[in-house]
Amino acid sequence: MNLTPIPPDQNDRAELARLLPGPVERELPSDRHRHLQEFVMSEIHQDLRATGQVARPTPRRRFALAASALTAVAATAVGAVAIGTAGSEPPPTPPVTAALSGQQILLAAASTAERLPESSGNYWYVRITSSGTSKSAPWQVENWFDRSGRTWLRGDKSNGQVVELSVPTPFQLGGSEITVARLRMLPTSPEALREWLTDAVRDSDVRTSAGRPTVAQQERLVFDGLISLVSQLPAPPKVRAAAFQAIAAYPDVESLGAVDGGQGLLVPFGTGSPARLVVDPVTSRIRQTNFFVSVEGGQYVAGGSGADAGSFTLVAEWTDELPR
Template identity: 50%
Template sequence: MNATPIRPGSNEHEELARLLPQPAERDLPSDRHRQLQEFVMNHIQQDLRQGTRNPRRSPRRLAYLTSAVAAVAVAAVAVGTGTFGGAGTSVTSGGGASTEPAPASASGRQILLAAATSAEKLPLDTRAYWYVKIVSTGSRNGESWLEETWTARDGRTWSRGSYQNPAAESASPPAFPEGKSDDKLIEVPQPSPFSLGGAKVTIEQLQAAPIEPTSLKAWIANLVRNSNIRTSAGKLTDAQQRQHVFEGLVSLVSLLPAPPSVRAAALRVIASYPNVTSLGPVDGGRGLLISFHPEESPARLVIDPQTGQLRRTNVLIPTFGGTLSNDGGTFAITAEWTNTLPQ
């Protein structure tokens, strides 16, 4: 870098100050620019005073300081625009979109909050069918299965599935001669509404759910409290109701057709719970440990940080009702809107 020479007898303060770029509000606020300029110039003046006591080194020192001023100015602009990816700083692409919502060492709470920020920036999807595919592998009994559902906005639902059961296949005669179920697409005669923490909800209700975290949590709690959810012991206790609310929040980021703003709110509520632990980067996103029930081991979940969508889990919350499922395997989840209904 060629430094601009400073003429003997000139005002060094003015000559060096002019090397700093003018403040641009979109890159660095003017007050930050002023603070940076004062900081740099104070150090330059101290160095100049030292240079007076040793004049033979002044030209080299001033040339070095000239380069340093320019380097500090460039660094300041880089920090202002977020192009350096240090701890806690977003790394941006050419289009300005965050390519990594949270640092690799982020806590579970930070991961969820970063995913919420990414999710709420996604556009509202207006396609026709809510599509869910669940692939279960590695269960304790060796069973594997695949299930797909398509739900139209008016509630009509189509489903198909296939599964392999070693015990059934080895039976004589085998229960499934082909080794799997028929895998035919059927329309569900009486479509069931979606299940949110055990409470029945429609697509319209999910689309209109609150987008403020506290209000969303209260809305789910009211649905659970006023529903007819029962266990073998009777109505839900207060503790069980709170657990169902938590499960409902996880459903909103996994299997239910919640709009991006509602999913973002659900992620922020989940982040407020004390039982969320980070597993760091994993295949498919960021790994989390979340306790669904105090007496059971935490569930392992994988969150896509770009969409806020749950992609993999060892615990499944049924879409259309039922109890929490954990068969020792892994459930890979695809949940998205589509315009395509298979023939």
């Protein structure tokens, strides 16, 4: 797509980009698969019991309507459990036997994220590991960011040493710079968060080789921003929850079943390659993906296809340690 945000310092962006040059999926043991299914279904069930009914947000554009429809799908999946006989206790939750839908997995991850305590630290740490393909070698790069934007990295091209970039590297979202403090102020409802990203992309300086992005390209940038919020950026729990809910509202989200690291998902988008994600609904983390948008705004896509498809394994968390 060749969408390139206009950065404050192109030379430094290039320096960081040069340090970023795809996965073998294994079936989980049957008991782990069952536990994950039971967890996800119990998350949806608890949400329905807590509210007494499926929440239906006020319709706002087509996105809001889609979100309501997907919530109804989740309610249908557990309807037999949530409805009890008048004057009696609800029956116990039966063993989970049905496969979980992609929307259910994402909504369960959102429910978990919403209840997690907010973590903190001196540095936001991101580690990206490429699996490689038959035509490309595996690689790994690590970044540390402090709250002022100072950036350190370690990778093959830094000879395994931690080095500091010459100028701060601010986070990027929707084609614009964003601070940790501003991330904390993002909307916490999926409809409002998507609208915020839509406005940010529209008003940004993002350009393609043909000029301003088309409407379809802008919509893809909004989707990329949602993925960034749940995988790479230090977004607070409620914002992460809203982003998971917004991703669940996209049509045709497909569950690939239990894989190493969590639940596999395929999220088609337009005519481009679908996003392939591995979500751990227990921790609400993206463990693996076939593409990512780096914190400095660059997009990277794993090579290969079929059995040779590459992937990226992600770790993103707060830490107080800056290795030397």
